[in-house]
Amino acid sequence: MAAMRTSLEKAVCDVLTDSRSTADIKRGLLSHAHQLGLFFGCRDLNNSFLPLLLTVLNAVEWQLRGSFFGAVAALGPHTGRDSLDVFLLPVLEQALVDSEVAVICDAVNCLATVCHQLRKRSLLKAAEKVAPLLQHPSAAVRHSAVACIVAIARVLPAVDVFAQLAVMVADRVQQQPLMLTGGR
Numbered sequence: 001m002a003a004m005r006t007s008l009e010k011a012v013c014d015v016l017t018d019s020r021s022t023a024d025i026k027r028g029l030l031s032h033a034h035q036l037g038l039f040f041g042c043r044d045l046n047n048s049f050l051p052l053l054l055t056v057l058n059a060v061e062w063q064l065r066g067s068f069f070g071a072v073a074a075l076g077p078h079t080g081r082d083s084l085d086v087f088l089l090p091v092l093e094q095a096l097v098d099s100e101v102a103v104i105c106d107a108v109n110c111l112a113t114v115c116h117q118l119r120k121r122s123l124l125k126a127a128e129k130v131a132p133l134l135q136h137p138s139a140a141v142r143h144s145a146v147a148c149i150v151a152i153a154r155v156l157p158a159v160d161v162f163a164q165l166a167v168m169v170a171d172r173v174q175q176q177p178l179m180l181t182g183g184r
Contacts, residue, residue, distance in 0.1 A: 005039075005040070005044070008039065008040075009040075009044070009048055009049075012029065012036070012048075012049060012052065013048075013052055015029050016029070016052045016053065016055055016056065017052065017055055023059060023061040023063065023064045026056060026059070026064055026067075027063065027064055027067045030053075030056070030064075030067045030068065030070065030071040031067070031070075031071075033070070033071035033072075033074040033075050034074040034075070034078075036049060036075075037074065037075045037077070037078030037079070038078065040078075041078070042078060042079060042080050042083075045075065045078055045079055045083075046079055046080070046083045049075075050075070050079065050083065050087055053068065053071065053072075054091070056068045056071075057091065057094065057095075062098070062099075062100035062102060062103050063102075065095070065098065065100070065103045065106075066100070066102050066103045066105075066106035067106075068106075069095065069103075069106040069107045069109070069110035070106065070110070072087075072088060072091075072110050072114070073109070073110045073113040073114055076113065076114040076117050077117070081117055081118065081119065084114055084117050084118055084122075085118055085119055085122045088110075088111070088114065088118075088122075089122055089125060089126060089129075091107075092107050092110075092111055092126065092129065093129055095107035096108075096129055096130070096133065101138045101140060101141055102140075104133070104136075104138075104141050104144070105140050105141055105144040108130055108133065108141070108144040108145055108147075108148045109144050109147070109148070111126055111130065111148050111151075112144070112147050112148040112151040112152075113151075115148070115151050115152050115155050116151075116154075116155050118155075120156060120157075120160065123152050123155060123156060124156075124160070124164055124165070126148075126152065127148075127149060127152050127164075127165055127168055127169075128168055130145050130148050130149060130152075131145070131149065131168045131169050131172055132172065133145035134146065134149070134169060134172040134173055135172050149165070149169055152165065153165055
């Protein structure tokens with residue numbers, strides 16, 4: 001089993017870092033992130049796969065950068081809470097200023113997917129970064145931001161929703177979403 005793990009780890013490394021590997025091949029690998037998470041397990045995923053995965057964010061192709069966030073959402077259950085807290089938020093900050101609207105949406109949707117696995121401190125920090133997107137010129141980005149804020153509100157204790165999250169979004173929306181006005 002160890003030999004198979006080593007071989008697969010090398011193959012993944014080659015696909016993600018070899019200059020001859022195309023964006024389509026990398027996207028194909030990323031589409032199997034859940035299965036890779038099951039195979040590698042938490043320790044190997046955090047030590048080997050996630051650091052390699054970051055190289056995808058340097059891609060010129062926006063579709064590949066967007067696929068990265070789909071992979072992170074699929075890997076979330078396998079990485080553990082600490083890894084998501086440390087790994088996702090800095091990467092998310094970078095994606096929120098991406099030149100491509102689809103990448104911003106993918107990043108925000110990823111956060112909405114994994115928010116139940118984040119600590120309260122990280123959730124509030126993420127919400128602080130996502131809240132300005134409620135006024136983004138793109139309707140798709142605004143929609144993703146609303147969905148993310150609502151997902152975060154569902155995870156946070158009610159006191160934090162009203163005392164912190166609602167305050168973050170108050171001046172950015174015309175009407176508070178039901179989730180933020182007590183209609184849980």
